Amino acid sequence: MKTKILAGTHYMLGDHACAEGAIAAGCRFFAGYPITPSTEIAEWIARRLPKFGGVYIQMEDELASMAAIIGASCGGIKSMTATSGPGMSLMMENIGLAVMLEVPCVIVNVQRGAPSTGLPTLVGQGDVMQAKWGSHGDYEIVAYAPNSCQEMFDLTVEAFNTAEKYRIPVIILADEAVGHLREKVVIPDEKEIKIVEREKPDVSPEEYLPYKGDGNLVPKMALAGEGYFVHMTGLTHDERGYPDITGEAHERLVRRLIDKIQKNKEKIIKYEEIETDDAEILLVSYGITARSSLKAVQILRKEGIKAGLFRLITIWPFPYERIEELSRKVSKIVVPEINSGQIRGEVLKAIKSNLPVVGVNKLGGDLITPYEIIEKVKEK
């Protein structure tokens, strides 16, 4: 009997929901190195994936894990790794390689308190900027910030689809609290889950240009062993994939890598707005903190204060335009996040007025409570 994904309603750990989401999305290769608080993803995958004929390999470190998932994806297998902050730092060089080679893959970062070894078992949201700027050079990235176990499942499926569609590494920027949360997860039937596959070349090997991105800027991808004899290099390359380290080639290539995300950002960006229509105070929040922010909005509304929540689902690309629009209607923006103000900076970048943008920031590895947010909202 064919092994099936766990369709149905479950009481499930966030990390497990993420792992099951990967399997549902078609992930059949996982290379990783255990690190708290992401380990349960590896454990779930190690148990479940072989039943689908997939491979779990525990590599010697995170650098190897990231390299291995790129290699496997070049062979045509949907691939993923999962880690936490310190491991994410080690993966950064090869995340840049995945960007440059345009290889679809998914990287889960279940964030913990940091820098360095920091707070292994406690929550943090301090890797927001790392997700965007962690690798060297100019590039764009897509990063999702799930706020529930359900989203750990749903956004993992979505991350694979986005990776395949744009030929990019996609990051799931979870946090310890979501990873270790246990709650209801509804997994749809396999046939109801929308799966995107990368586009394959429809021309002969002689005509094929592996790095020619026409139309939507995403080149079609030939896999190893198909007779296209692709050459992929992390060096700046031309449309044939051959190294061309001229300024023109670099401008053309890197511009396209940026454009394929930027010009499609309307299709990629996801957010949720709660009571923003008449809001006078806007909360901008994401991940587990968005749940405290939602509670804060509900309490404030009962007290007659018109608060609304803008929840980032994709952190990158950042919805600057929508936040700018909303900023014109409110008197104050409050940004709760478990770091010293990383997204607050992006909100400031988005708005054109001198509107006060107040952070609610906590660094102690603890969640931000609704009351701490309310306090900042009410502060004159």
Added chain:
Amino acid sequence: MKVEIKKEKEVKHHLSKWIREDRWPHIWCSGCGIGIAMSSMLYAFEELNLDPKEIAIVSGIGCSGRVAGYVKVDSYHTTHGRAIPFAIGLKIAKPNMKVIVFSGDGDLISIGGNHFIHAARRNFDLICICVNNFNYGMTGGQFGPTTPHEAITTTTPYGNFEYPFNLPYLAASAGATFVARWTVLHAYYLRQSIKKALKRKGFSFIEVISPCPTGFGRPNKIGEAIDEMKYYKEKSVIKNGVDPKEAELSFRGGNIIVGEFIEVDKPSYIEILKENLEKIKEV
């Protein structure tokens, strides 16, 4: 009277089908041995009558890492030190392809040292060809983990006070099941070893000692590449089956022990993986 000159048919090298000719000329310095190591590999492909579709080459960074870009098979030029783990992912995805890691000593043994020993430990199905020219050639001739004791490089201007790895010994002790060393003078034997590696499973490691007249020969007063080849001719001793621990490698006066040192039959990673997947599916 009009004289018709018959245009001569373009003569192609019989290995040209294996080369991305539109990438010629290559970037290597004159006297460099990487080309011999590469052509030995191409001869092996040709003599085994392999289908280019069956082969993938993965390289890291540096002069030897450029091989991936010159060979007309699926080829991947990755990051410094990570050719082996990239190749591991690729091989798991494409178990029927012959995946070759072709890189230099700095790439595979220094920054990639951890991956190297673990790939050997796993007896992972890769053919790992390591061109050892005793220095970091492309970045300007700095020392590395294979640089001989007392050798002069741009970062050991007073002589290297560290001691180098013996790569066959390292590979064998980590678990590699086929281990050979040749110099580029031994192109014929090198080709035979590559052919052997292409036909077997598990982790095959072949060290290729190569002159680097620009980065290593000049500061160490070895002379031209031809002088280094003469040294190989004089000092190389073929000792097949010798304990790799005893495989001396000297660049000044001593011997260079070459040969096929280790050939062990042991289940490879891919074989065990397949067996396990079958078992797990039945559970």
